[in-house]
Amino acid sequence: MSEAHEEKTTTGYSRRGWNGWGFLVKLLIMAVVNAVGLMGILSAFNAGSWVILGFAVVLLAAADYVYFSRRALPLKYLLPGLAFMLMFQVFIFGYTGYIAFTNYGAGHVGSQQLAVNAALQQGERRVENSPTVPLSVVQKGDELGFAIVQDGEVLVGTADEPLEVVGTSADGKAPTEVDGWEVIGRRDLLSSQDLQTQVVNLRVPISDDATDGSIRTRDGSTGSIYQSSMEWDPDAQTITDTENGIVYRATDQGTFTADDGTSLTTGWIVNVGFDNFMRLFTDPTIVSPLAMVALWTVVWAILSVLVPFGIGLLMAFVYNDERIRGRRILRTLFILPYAFPAFMSALLYRGMFNAEFGVINELFFGGANIDWLGNPWLARLAVLFVNVWLTYPYYFLVCTGALQSLPASTLEAAALDGANRYRQMTSIILPLVLVATAPLLISSFAFSFNNFTVIFMFNDGGPAIPGAPYALGATDILISAIWDISGVNRGVADYGLASALSVIVFVIVGAISAIAFRQTKKLEEFA
Amino acid sequence: MRYLSIGAAAVAATMLLGACSSGTPETTTTAESTASATSEAPIDASGIELTIWTDENRKPAIEDAAKVFEEETGATVTLVQKNFEDIRNDFINQVPTGEGPDLTIGAHDWVGSLVQAGVISTIDLGDKASSFEPVSIDAFTYDSQLYAMPYSLETIALIQNTDLVGEDAPATWDDMIAAAKEAGVDRPVVINTAGQTGDAYTMYGFQTSFGAPVFVQDETGFTTEVGMGGEAGTKFAKWLSANGEEGTGYISTTIDYDTNNELFASGKAAYTVQGPWAIEALTAKGVNVKVNPIPSAGGETASPFVGVQGFYLSSESKNALVAQEFLTNYLATDEAQKALYEADPRIPAWSTLAEEVSSDANIAGFVASSKNGVPMPNIPEMASVWDLWNAAQVQIIKGADAESTWTKMVSDLEASIG
Numbered sequence: 001m002s003e004a005h006e007e008k009t010t011t012g013y014s015r016r017g018w019n020g021w022g023f024l025v026k027l028l029i030m031a032v033v034n035a036v037g038l039m040g041i042l043s044a045f046n047a048g049s050w051v052i053l054g055f056a057v058v059l060l061a062a063a064d065y066v067y068f069s070r071r072a073l074p075l076k077y078l079l080p081g082l083a084f085m086l087m088f089q090v091f092i093f094g095y096t097g098y099i100a101f102t103n104y105g106a107g108h109v110g111s112q113q114l115a116v117n118a119a120l121q122q123g124e125r126r127v128e129n130s131p132t133v134p135l136s137v138v139q140k141g142d143e144l145g146f147a148i149v150q151d152g153e154v155l156v157g158t159a160d161e162p163l164e165v166v167g168t169s170a171d172g173k174a175p176t177e178v179d180g181w182e183v184i185g186r187r188d189l190l191s192s193q194d195l196q197t198q199v200v201n202l203r204v205p206i207s208d209d210a211t212d213g214s215i216r217t218r219d220g221s222t223g224s225i226y227q228s229s230m231e232w233d234p235d236a237q238t239i240t241d242t243e244n245g246i247v248y249r250a251t252d253q254g255t256f257t258a259d260d261g262t263s264l265t266t267g268w269i270v271n272v273g274f275d276n277f278m279r280l281f282t283d284p285t286i287v288s289p290l291a292m293v294a295l296w297t298v299v300w301a302i303l304s305v306l307v308p309f310g311i312g313l314l315m316a317f318v319y320n321d322e323r324i325r326g327r328r329i330l331r332t333l334f335i336l337p338y339a340f341p342a343f344m345s346a347l348l349y350r351g352m353f354n355a356e357f358g359v360i361n362e363l364f365f366g367g368a369n370i371d372w373l374g375n376p377w378l379a380r381l382a383v384l385f386v387n388v389w390l391t392y393p394y395y396f397l398v399c400t401g402a403l404q405s406l407p408a409s410t411l412e413a414a415a416l417d418g419a420n421r422y423r424q425m426t427s428i429i430l431p432l433v434l435v436a437t438a439p440l441l442i443s444s445f446a447f448s449f450n451n452f453t454v455i456f457m458f459n460d461g462g463p464a465i466p467g468a469p470y471a472l473g474a475t476d477i478l479i480s481a482i483w484d485i486s487g488v489n490r491g492v493a494d495y496g497l498a499s500a501l502s503v504i505v506f507v508i509v510g511a512i513s514a515i516a517f518r519q520t521k522k523l524e525e526f527a
Numbered sequence: 528m529r530y531l532s533i534g535a536a537a538v539a540a541t542m543l544l545g546a547c548s549s550g551t552p553e554t555t556t557t558a559e560s561t562a563s564a565t566s567e568a569p570i571d572a573s574g575i576e577l578t579i580w581t582d583e584n585r586k587p588a589i590e591d592a593a594k595v596f597e598e599e600t601g602a603t604v605t606l607v608q609k610n611f612e613d614i615r616n617d618f619i620n621q622v623p624t625g626e627g628p629d630l631t632i633g634a635h636d637w638v639g640s641l642v643q644a645g646v647i648s649t650i651d652l653g654d655k656a657s658s659f660e661p662v663s664i665d666a667f668t669y670d671s672q673l674y675a676m677p678y679s680l681e682t683i684a685l686i687q688n689t690d691l692v693g694e695d696a697p698a699t700w701d702d703m704i705a706a707a708k709e710a711g712v713d714r715p716v717v718i719n720t721a722g723q724t725g726d727a728y729t730m731y732g733f734q735t736s737f738g739a740p741v742f743v744q745d746e747t748g749f750t751t752e753v754g755m756g757g758e759a760g761t762k763f764a765k766w767l768s769a770n771g772e773e774g775t776g777y778i779s780t781t782i783d784y785d786t787n788n789e790l791f792a793s794g795k796a797a798y799t800v801q802g803p804w805a806i807e808a809l810t811a812k813g814v815n816v817k818v819n820p821i822p823s824a825g826g827e828t829a830s831p832f833v834g835v836q837g838f839y840l841s842s843e844s845k846n847a848l849v850a851q852e853f854l855t856n857y858l859a860t861d862e863a864q865k866a867l868y869e870a871d872p873r874i875p876a877w878s879t880l881a882e883e884v885s886s887d888a889n890i891a892g893f894v895a896s897s898k899n900g901v902p903m904p905n906i907p908e909m910a911s912v913w914d915l916w917n918a919a920q921v922q923i924i925k926g927a928d929a930e931s932t933w934t935k936m937v938s939d940l941e942a943s944i945g
Contacts (some may be wrong), residue, residue, distance in 0.1 A: 047624070047625070096567060106640060106910070107644060109619050109644045110622075110623025110625050112662040112840075114623050114645045114646075118646075118842065121648065124649075124652065125672065170542060186570045190570045190848055191572050191574050193575060196847060196849065197847075200848060218848075219848060220654065221857065265643050266644065288681060350722075354699075354781050371925075373722065374723055459723060460722075460724060464723070464724075464914075464921065465920060465928075467915075467935060467939050468937075469943060471724075471914035471917070473723075487616075487910075488616055492910040492911050493616065
């Protein structure tokens with residue numbers, strides 16, 4: 001550190017001349033940040049993710065600039081938060097938005113090259129009854145070839161040169177020496193990834209006529225004759241089936257489609273514009289179940305806030321009264337459902353609501369056979385009940401806090417002015433409690449709107465809406481519908497459609513929250 | 528000063544980087560192996576890393592084969608443990624990005640969607656192909672190309688409580704109910720419907736006994752023509768309704784996997800339809816069981832689905848030759864197959880082993896049931912079937928009109944397949 005005799009600065013790092021221990025700590029932390037950042041950049045480079053690479057470079061440069069410059073003081077405090085927001089929120093949302101405009105899903109999971117490779121591979125078949133012959137991989141310069149043994153003769157060929165007889169083999173095993181060629185032993189072959197890839201992709205034609213097929217190897221020691229029926233023409237963007245002459249053209253829907261409308265099995269990811277959004281609003285099979293789901297989601301979110309809030313508030317009032325003994329213990333007991341993992345509670349309730357074996361029908365309904373899980377309305381009631389049970393303690397806590405922080409002098413003044421209990425309640429207590437709790441109610445609304453856990457664990461969104469695709473059910477809310485549509489658990493995946501729906505949900509929740517926060521400002525005028 | 532500190536930071540960063548990143552492992556010279564799997568000299572694949580996805584049950588078995596492979600060839604085998612249910616989607620999504628494994632365990636009914644995604648490679652088992660049960664090879668064959676090396680079969684069968692109803696296999700549904708009634712049990716039979724979700728997989732044996740297969744089969748394999756419509760399908764739907772909650776009540780949506788096994792294990796039900804994976808749960812309380820073929824409900828043979836598990840090779844694998852070597856010479860061997868069986872006892876696809884383990888009565892029962900079975904269709908369209916199919920069955924069991932619900936399901940299905 002040559003800074004030991006530096007002038008004292010008023011903006012500066014230190015008042016003692018040298019930069020001190022704080023600077024060393026900072027240096028160490030920044031070294032870690034740089035190391036992590038560089039690792040990220042390197043792995044992004046290796047994976048070829050250019051967007052992430054750009055992000056990482058910009059973030060790292062910004063971090064180094066902010067923390068090693070004397071300016072940008074506010075940013076020193078803001079940058080970590082900003083970086084995490086970019087990484088975990090803006091990026092995720094941006095990516096979801098991007099997927100929403102693609103056809104990413106079953107049959108469209110990769111690049112066009114992947115689809116082409118798949119088509120070529122699916123079109124390549126082993127010639128029936130073609131023998132498996134011993135084979136060696138041979139090399140001349142940097143050209144690879146195969147040497148095979150057939151009927152006592154050794155034949156050699158490359159990708160451009162068909163097989164030619166070069167000698168005889170005494171033992172009928174794969175040749176270990178071939179004149180003019182260097183034989184690559186299996187030892188060298190299998191320990192080189194690069195060679196392996198070349199060998200797996202090498203096809204040696206058996207004659208000048210390409211339709212006779214070519215030799216390929218799958219293990220590096222034996223070969224057989226394969227015929228390929230598909231030809232890819234990158235310039236024309238077509239794949240031609242040589243057996244029947246059908247030409248499959250690349251379409252802007254990410255498929256290879258022939259004139260008669262048939263497509264090859266494998267497609268690729270393309271941008272489809274607003275197609276996914278249009279489907280959500282126009283596809284008759286999706287629209288009506290989804291409208292039902294959306295309506296139920298709103299009802300569910302509103303009731304999941306209002307009902308437990310009402311119960312919580314009532315309980316808070318009751319247990320805020322000093323005349324009650326053992327308030328602490330009772331309050332603690334009230335919090336139990338909240339302390340219990342929702343995941344498990346929902347599962348337990350699923351068993352308890354079972355029509356035949358469930359404890360609820362047995363104990364409370366005298367063994368009646370009430371179909372809690374199979375009737376759409378009863379299932380909605382039941383799942384709402386479970387959610388109320390899970391969440392009212394939260395509101396109980398919040399309201400208790402708000403009640404205990406009420407200014408005693410105000411209430412006293414009101415009492416002196418002759419306000420009765422009811423008047424105190426409506427004019428002073430409730431408004432003040434609401435001012436304190438309204439923001440929490442809004443965040444709870446957003447949380448309930450997307451409360452996947454309870455819905456999924458309790459009845460998996462069931463019972464199914466008759467004829468609805470994707471197993472959409474009567475208690476499905478939008479988020480669990482997204483889960484069903486994405487097909488993560490099944491195999492018919494439609495990430496594009498699911499992402500489009502996610503974007504819509506984001507907009508709805510965002511808009512409702514924004515409006516509600518505006519409204520709460522009005523409440524504060526009471527205070 | 529600033530330059531200096533940036534320089535210092537960079538130095539520190541590189542030091543840390545060096546500490547974090549692991550260099551490529553030193554290539555070790557492999558000892559001459561004593562028992563190579565091939566007749567040739569052992570291969571040398573040092574420096575090659577083979578990644579295999581497996582589920583928890585089979586991991587130990589593959590570990591054994593991998594250890595031998597590592598010792599003999601110098602390659603590194605990395606086993607990644609995943610939930611079996613997650614493998615298909617993760618594989619489909621990770622292979623195109625170059626992050627996927629070289630090999631993965633998988634079920635044969637995924638073939639269609641994996642081919643559709645373009646993420647698996649055809650494989651050629653050469654002479655080894657004849658060592659596997661033909662049905663298992665067929666199951667992994669799509670569009671007359673083989674896409675995996677099979678290793679086990681599974682199917683469901685009728686499991687009966689021998690303390691209550693003896694060992695005799697009932698030939699028909701009615702015989703079964705009668706035998707159970709005679710024994711005086713609460714529930715003659717318990718059948719899992721996965722609660723309100725529906726479980727067409729478990730019901731399939733009864734459905735096929737009415738002659739209503741999910742897809743019509745021709746000599747080349749499964750077509751995309753739905754076979755559940757028409758009179759046969761309606762008959763099955765009516766039978767389901769007659770035994771549902773508004774009928775005899777033998778089949779009800781209050782049963783899920785755990786309830787099913789609990790009722791049977793506690794002796795409250797005489798019969799159930801389950802797979803080998805449930806035997807442990809079914810016999811947990813000490814009831815004695817016998818595994819028999821599923822009885823016919825509609826007069827024809829009850830054919831449950833047969834599922835086959837095997838190993839898929841990624842189309843993006845950069846180690847295809849090494850992977851092939853591992854498959855054909857280190858997994859397709861008597862010892863490896865036996866180890867796989869012992870780690871996770873399923874019906875082996877390896878013919879000689881299948882005969883050998885049939886001495887186990889339960890396995891023999893499932894083998895007998897699989898002889899009646901049909902492979903689950905492996906076409907991509909199969910994935911669109913389940914939701915509608917399950918839901919329609921639940922609605923019929925709950926008392927919806929059998930004929931209209933079923934025919935609507937079939938027409939919805941035909942529309943969605945296109």
